[in-house]
Amino acid sequence: MSADAISATELSVDYDGVTAIQDVDFTVRAEKLTAIVGPNGAGKSTLIKALLGLIPNRNGTISCFGTSPKQYRKNISYVPQRAQIDWEFPANVFDVVAMGLYGELGLLRRFSSAHKDRVQSALTDVDMADFAARQISQLSGGQQQRVFLARSIVQDAELILLDEPFGGIDSKSEAVIVDILRRQKQHGKSIVAVHHDLSTVKDYFDDVILLNKTVTAFGPINDVFTKSNIEKTYGVSNLDFLTGRS
């Protein structure tokens, strides 16, 4: 397997006619947990969309394991921000996880008992097996996120992209989710997550991409997640209160 899950060269991406990402180069190591960190409006979600091949790049190239995001698409799973989902949608936990198999099932293939077992096993992986019949409107934020992780597991994609997986959930659920992501990494998955909380970057992730329209730095946390790089990314000094542990 190639050492790089993603590599971007001279990448520029526009969003709604505005340059959101300007001429960035970075790589994401395979089988690592990588955080995309940066201030609001830094282009984090735009970068994720570009990595998913949902929006075209104005300039430059992205490759996922040596091929374009569009060609690689079936091997990428995406966990959206919880706020983008209508949780009143008529579905239970099982239904949502089963959606992860829709790409594989296509239009008419029968949902077999083997598929059912895969959904159950993914739910067991995220410790939600007892909630299979629960309506999604009746889940806590952390449980909702675990359901989406189960959906991602059932897709069995090599690359998992998450948009703020820890947004608005309590610290206990956060720890559970980090644990699930680490186990996925051990199973050979490469994971990239947009992350907001600077104080937990070091604890949760192996690598980081510091982004504010341009990439300030990328690489292993210990090398690049430094005070000066963070200050450069956020355009302010004195961030000690945020990075208390560093």
Added chain:
Amino acid sequence: MTELIGYNTALALVGALLFGFSSGHVGAFVYLRKASLLSDSLAHATLPGLVIGFLVSTFLGMEEKNSLVLLLGAGVSALFGVVVIQWITARTKLGFDTAIAAVLSVFFGFGIVLLTGVQSVSVGQQAGLEDYILGSVSGMLLQDVVVIGLVSIMCSAAVVVYRRLLTAFIFDPVLSEMAGYAQHRMSFLLSLLTLVITIIGLKIVGLILVVAMLTIPAATARLWTTGVWSMSLLSALFGSVAAGIGVIISALLPSLPSGAVIVVLMFIALGLSIVVTHLRGSNV
């Protein structure tokens, strides 16, 4: 059956049962997509095309009630309405709701002007045109029922085939896109189904009320179910039963337009469902 209610009513009943089923079936997805207003706008935008279709069929010397030409006109007109809505939303600062309201009222107003003009010069037998506004099954012909029935079955078949992708698309559009079905394609499919259901429903329910077929059964079914598939089937059942009973009542009391009767029946079912599910506390 035909001896009991008469040949024409039996024909209309078959059409109504099939149309009610597929409009409820498709309607469940329109409801979940929160696209009810778009379908209402589309229905009102059919009027200019209906009248123009009527004029064309009259001047070409066809039978005045050549409903295929009228429906074709309605379809083109509604499609134009959708294009205008999309253009306004994409190219101006006006919002989607404004675009919908503008197209709905302007197209309908223009249609009424045309209709009044046609009535004042009295070409052909324009009485048939009014049937498309409030719905009337009294003059339903075999060819109408065949068209309505076949198209209804096709729409329901499309829902069956695309159910997973429509569900994924509405719940999480990126998921269906990643599975290889681009969002604009799924959006087009749902709009197309809405358009087709609206057009074939004009005769039975009328253009003012056809939106109710796409929303009320779905809303009622939503109260009783917790999954998309069960919801869409129950919605189809509600639509079918209401349309069937409505057509029979309208045949027995010919002064009542079928569309209005059907909507009142559906409203009663919705009202009862709200009360019962609320009392049971199962309003999920």
